[in-house]
Amino acid sequence: MTLSPLRLRLLVASLLVVSFLGALDHTVVSTSLATIAGELGALEQLSWIMVGYTLSATVMLPVLGKLGDVIGPRRVFVASLVLFVAASLACGFAPSMGWLIAARVVQGVSSAGIQLMSQTIIARVTSPRERPRYMAIIGAAFPIAIVVGPVLGGLITDFWGWQWVFWINVPVGIVALTLALIAVPHLPGGAHPRFDVAGSVVFTLSLVALVLAVTWVGEETLLLSALVHFAVAAAGFVVFFVIEVRADAPIIPLHLLRNRTILACLGLSAIIGAGLFATTSYLPTYFQMAYRTSATVSGLVPIATVLGMLVANLLTGYLVSRSGRYRPYPIIGTALSAGGLLVMALLPPGAPLWVPMIVMAVVGMGTGGFMNLVFALVQSSAPASDLGAVTATTNLVRQVASTLGTAVVGGVLGFGVAALLPSTLDAATLTPKAVHAASPEVQDAVALIYHDVFSPIFLALAAVYALGIVAAVALPGGRLSDETPATVPDPQTQSV
Structure with a gap:
């Protein structure tokens, strides 16, 4: 479908607002967690405010993607936005932690629908060559939310109360819904009238089991449960594969994996999840311990990382749309990231903080x-009938890789620090505040331990990005097409 320039700009603005709202909801809650747990009196369930949101958003991606292909992305998008506003209202009125967690699960599902359908709608109304620029604009919502969210959440919690962290979504969501109803065109579905119910159920249960297993494997008391869930997940994915091979309209079209571009982009998406998202989660801890910074100062390095990501994302989207050539950017990008993480591994203890900030x-x-170019590429290589499914699969690979990567890095960090700490210090009660109050000798010892533990982690993540160079080189060359989706021939058997 071809839109007028004015209608397209209004659509992009609408999708950007909605995408920012969904991305912000995940980051804005982090600074209010302690307050929420204290007022609701359920500290032991605190982690499920975030885990429930992330888990539900991840497992529903393939289902929502295929649903968008069947009934049309606009319907799924509008329904997700309405559900998101209602769930936000319910979160603020939560009288107990159980209520809040249940509402957060609904928020996670609806947020996944918002983000996924935003990407799918852009794919349906733009040409492959235009797509990287608009994907970059919409994708900018995520890094901006990472920077703004925790600060905004803290301010709202301090001055208005934690309930407004959720209620603020209601007026903004209503405005966004009004914009969406005006700007988002009616896009037909009906690509596959039969929905893969069996595949959806088995995949969802298997992925839930896998994420729970990864979440629990680092806790000694839950190790047996984690192993059982790993076994359930493995068996479930085998059954899922059998179902998908036989299904008329699988939620994850396995035949698309024969496309070289799509396969390479899925590899790159996994590397972003495992390589960058897993790193940034632990950077503040590293700098508080190894560089002895305050919690506020330790956030400067992740902010520098995110700002670098934001600038490159927008610049690449503009350049690819201008020239149509896309292959150099993943190659240069993976090489830069691999080199930067290698430098992080080799930095000596006591280097000035501005050095790792630049790196x-x-x-x-x-x-x-x-990071957003891969979505434009997979969409340009898939048939129009599978746009939602292939976009969902790319998001899913990134999310699962991020979950697994974060769990592995956290496990290595916990084990490594506990093994190297002297017997006079307890890893379970070691906090930055306690270290900063200790003697200079203890501070030096802890700083060196964290440096020695993180160095091989950075080195391993550099190796992950080095594998990404291979995936980037595997991308076929050429230029993105200027033709709109309505006139482009079915690309199922073509490369970009």
Whole structure:
């Protein structure tokens, strides 16, 4: 479908507002968690405010993607936005932690629908060559939310109360819904009238089991449960594969994996999840311990990383849309990130803080160079009937890789620090505040331990990005087409 320039700009603005709202909801809650747990009196269930949201958003991606192909992305998008506003209202009125977690699960599902359908709608109304620029604009919502969210959440919690962290979504969501109803065109579905119910159920249960297993494997008391869930997940994915091979309209079209572009982009998406998202989660802890910074100052390095990602994301989207050539950017990006993480591994103890800030900004720029480009490429290589499914699969690979990567890095960090700490210090009660109050000798010892534990982690993540160079080189060359989706021939058997 071809839109007028004015209608397209209004659509992009609408999708950007909605995408920012969904991305912000995940980050704005983090600074209010302690307050919420204290007022609701359920500290032991605190982690499920975030885990429930992330888990539900991840497992529903393939289902929502295929649903958009069947009934049309506009219907799924509008329904997700309405559900998101209602769930936000319910979160603020939560009288107990159980109520809040249930509402957060609904929020996660609806947020996944918002983000996924935003990407799918853009794919349906733009040409492959235009797509990287608009994907970059919409994708900018995520890094901006990472920077703004925690600060905004803290301010709202301090001055208005934690309920407004959720209620603020209601007026903004209503405005966004009004914009969406005006701007988002009616896009037909009906690609596959039969929905893969069996595949959806088995995949959802298997992925839930896998994410729970990864979440629990680092806790000694839950190790047996984690192993059982790993076994359930493995058996479930085998059954899922059998179902998908026989299904008329599978939620994850396995035949698309024969496309070289799609396969390479899925590899790049996994590397972003495992390589960057897993790193940024633990950077504040590293700098508080190894560089002895305050919590506020420790956030400067992740912010530098995100800003580098944001700049490169927008620049790459503009350049690819202008020239049509896309292959150099993932190659340069993965090489930059691999080199930056290698430098992080080799940095000596006691280096000035501005040095890792610059290095991690380079890592962010490298990743930003292809983080949203991969969506434009997979969409340009899939038939129109599978746009939602292939976009969902790309998101899913990134989410699962991020979950697994974060769990592995956290496990290595916990084990490594506990093994190297002297017997006079307890890893379970070691906090930055306690270290900063200790003697200079203890501070030096802890700083060196964290440096020695993180160095091989950075080195391993550099190797992950080095594998990404291979995936980027595997992308076929050429230019993105200027033809709109309505006139482009079915690309199922073509490369970009």
